[in-house]
Amino acid sequence: MAWVVAWAIALKDLRLLVRDKADAFFTFVFPVLLAIFFGVLFRPASERRDSIELAIVDECACEASTSFVAALDADTLIHVTPKPTREEAEALVRRGDALASIVLPKDFAEGADRMFAGGGIAIEAVVDPSREAESSLLVGKLNEIAFRQLGQAFGDPKRMTPMLDNARTAVSSSETLGIVDKTLLNGVFESLKRLTTDRSTGAGDPLKNGPFGGAGWSPATVTVTKLASSGNGPPSSYAVTFPQGIAWVLMSSIAAFAASIARERDRGTMLRLSVAPISRATVLFGKALGCFLTCAIGITILLVVARVGFGVTIDSFPMLVVAIAMASAAGAGVMMVISGVFRTQASAEGAGRAIVLILAMIGGGTIPLAFMPPFMQIVSSFSPFKWAIAAVEGAVWRGFSPTEMAQPLGVLAAITAVGAVAGFLSIRRGEA
Amino acid sequence: MLKITDLHKSFGAIRAVDGVSLEVRKGEVFGLLGPNGAGKSTTINMAMGLLAPDSGAIELEGLGSPRDPSVRRHLGLAPQAIALYEGLTASENLHFFASLYGLRDAKRRVAAMLELVGLGPRGNDLVAGFSGGMQRRLNLAAALLHDPPLLLLDEPTAGVDPQSRNSILDTVRTLAKEGRTVIYTTHYMEEAQRICDRVGVIDHGKLLDVGTVDELIRRHGGDSEVIVERGNAENGHAEERLVTKEPLAEISAALAKGDVTSVRVERPTLESVFLHLTGRSLRD
Known part of the structure; x- marks a missing residue:
């Protein structure tokens, strides 16, 4: 019977909380928004900008320019947005949506054919002055x-032959x-032409079989590998901010339920609960159960979104389930203490909420504990x-062993016990 | 039905209840009159089992003390404050309170109580949207939900419109006729005179007297007043006030003298009883 009644009280409180739009928002939605906000804020630069955005205007629209744009777009560091005019491309830069406007002019193809004859391809770039470092890149x-x-x-005689012919004409x-230089250069160009022709026929292809390797040629081969996580840090900023968000879930739940108990006293509904054929302990257990469920639901929503x-x-x-249960139980314990100290609705909503807010802030609700100065980390204890937060983080990304989890879980259990004592004293005072 | 014997309760140096003894009989409406701070609420809270007396005894129908939760099942309370959840509908409120009593036929009882207090069609509306009178009626319905033999109604008509007041008073009389015992506290003397079978006057923690309204008036109300108006259009009118134990004799005598244009009798009320017993008005 006691369990049934406590469950009925808890469900009634949950229903009231959900119907109170402000309480529901601050308990279930606000922590998610806050976690996303801080997650974005604390994202490392590499996560924030995955690629360089370029607005590109291909005025040449020739084979060489198309190939160049395709090569740009294929690069993992670059993302290309084609624009028909220079004005539109520059507007994109002005808005901060692109690092630079790249124009491939009408004579782009001619430049490409004159690579060995001096000059080479011409590219015009208009860059965002606020992103100088990226401009160099x-x-x-x-x-x-x-x-x-x-x-x-x-490897393409059709492109290489006119390029070399142009070069030899220019020389x-x-x-x-001088005559010696001209002879030497012409010799080099002739060798290059033969090399190209040989590759096209497949006979003794030195680029394929020789020391240059396979596809094309480049002066250096750079292998890029992303640095693996050391295992000690969070895999992403969200792995920090979402567990951090549970401070706000707990804070809102504690404040809402402490105020609801005070409201029940002020409005007389507590009197009606007290005259029912149930013990006061059942009434208080029902309130604590409601707070526990609200905390658990709020934290679960937060972590599902994460x-x-x-x-x-x-x-x-499994560790996460235990962490959520213990964090929620401690939340209910804190609520019992707050509701025992602040017995009127006004004091519970004012001073009670303020104290819980301060506890949430020093406990890592706003600034992650890791960013706090050493003395604040001591105070936060x-x-x-x-x-x-420590218990949930331990289960989410810190990879805590059961032994390591014992400390935060033990402290949470102690807080729950203090809350139970506060509830007991409240019963003894006969004012619950 | 409810027997209170030599009840004492102090809060620090303040004696809130000082030797109150009374017996509320089965099926009667018992009015408890007293100003704020008289000890009325403390007596009620002890009768409901919410407070433990310093000394004395409270026994309910031979069942024992209402401090025992199982004994409280026989009690119904409509507190002075409107003890309802505004964020729930009328029906949800009653279903919740029914769950506290483990009622098996909760659905039927909830519907019946809503009908009894005239809120049947508004069962699915949020209490926040109810008028004060409707909330008072629902407050009463919540007290009746588990069909208690003893009802305690603490100022059940405070701040309601005349229509709701009449509805509540009629409901109380109906409940008494059905055999329920009602303890009724009020500031409105006319309500106590209208519905209470017996009335107890309490002040400074002491029960000053208990009796029917007529008995109390006879004992403490003083004499009736006969007001005789004489005169005519030419000489003008004059009013004569005669305090007497025998109003009929005084009226006969006045009529015999002639020239009487009107006669009325003002009987003493519970207000005068209260004034006589406590030296102050109930609304002071």
Whole structure:
């Protein structure tokens, strides 16, 4: 009977909480929004900008320019947005949506054919002045791609032959080069032409079989590998901010339920509960159960959003269930203490809420504990919220062993016990 | 039905209840009159088992003390404050209170109580949208839900419109006729005179007297007053007030003198009883 009544009280309180739009928002929605907000805020730069955005205007629209744009877009660091005019491309840069506007002019193809004859391809870039460091990277990237294009031309006689013919014409008509230089250069170009022709027929292809390797040629081969997680840090900022968000779930639940008990006293509904044929302990247990369920539901919503929406992985589900249960029980314990101290609705909603807010803030609700100065980390140990966050983090990404979990869970259990004592004293005072 | 014997309760130096003894009989409406701070609420809270007396005894129908939760099943309380959840509908409120008593036929009882207090069609509306009178009626319905033989109604008509007041008073009389015992506290003397079979006057923690309204008036109300108006259009009118134990004799005598244009009798009320017993008005 006692369990049935306690369950009825808890469900009634949950229903009232959900119907109170402000309480429901701050308990179930606000912590999620806050976790997302801080998650975005604390994202490392590499996560924030995955690629360089470029607005590109292909005025040449020739084979060489199309190939160049395709090479740019194929680069993992670059994302290309084609624009028909320079104005539209520059507007994108002005809005901050692109690092630079890249124009491939009408004579882009001619430039490509004159790579060995001086000049080379012409690219016009208008860059965002506020992103100077990235501009340097961009220039390097453009050169790299142009050079890669050249490398690929070695295997294409149709592109290489006119390029070499242009070069030889330019050398022959040069007035500054001496006869020796002209002979040497023409020899080099002739060798290159033969090399290209041989590759096209497949006979003794030195680029394929020789020391240059296979596809095309490049001066250096760079293998890029992402640094693996050391196992000690969070896999993403969301793995920190979503567990951090449970401080807000607990805070809202504690404040809402402490105020609801005070409201029951003020409005007389507690009197009606007290005259029912149930013990006061059952009434208080029902209130604590309601707070426990609200905390558990709020934390679960938060972590489901983290998992589904932001790819936060859970190290240990069984450990997480225990952590959520203990954090919620401690939340109910804190609620009992607050409701025992602040017995009127006004004091519970005012001073009670303020104290819970301070506890949440020093417990890592706003600034992650890791970012706090050492003395604040010591102070935070007095906040139940720190231990709730630690337990959930331990199960989500810290990879706590059962022994390591014992500390936060033990503290949470102690807080729950203090809450139970507060409830008992409240019964003894006969004012519950 | 309810027997209170030499009840004492102090809060620090304040003696809230000082030797109250009374017996409420089965099927009667017992009015408890007293100003704020008289000890009325403390007596009620002890009768409901919410407070433990310092000394004395409270026994309900031979069942024992209402401090025992199982004994409280026989009690129904409509507190002075409207003890309802505004965020729930009328029906949800009653279903919740029914769950506290483990009622098996809760659905039927809830529907019946809503009908009894005239809120049948509003069962699915949120209490927040109810008028004060409707909330008072629902407050009464919540007290009746588990069909208790003893009802305690604490100022059940405070701040309600005349229509709801009449509805509540009629409901109380109906409940008494059905055999329920009702303890009724009120500031409105006319209500106590209208519905209470017996009335107890309490002040400074002491029960000053108990009796039917007529008995109390006879004992403490003083004499009736006969007001005789004489005169005519030419000489003007004059009013004569005669305090007497025998109003009929005084009226006869006045009529015999002639020139009487009107006669009326003002009987003493519970207000005068209260004034006589406590030296102050109930509304002071």
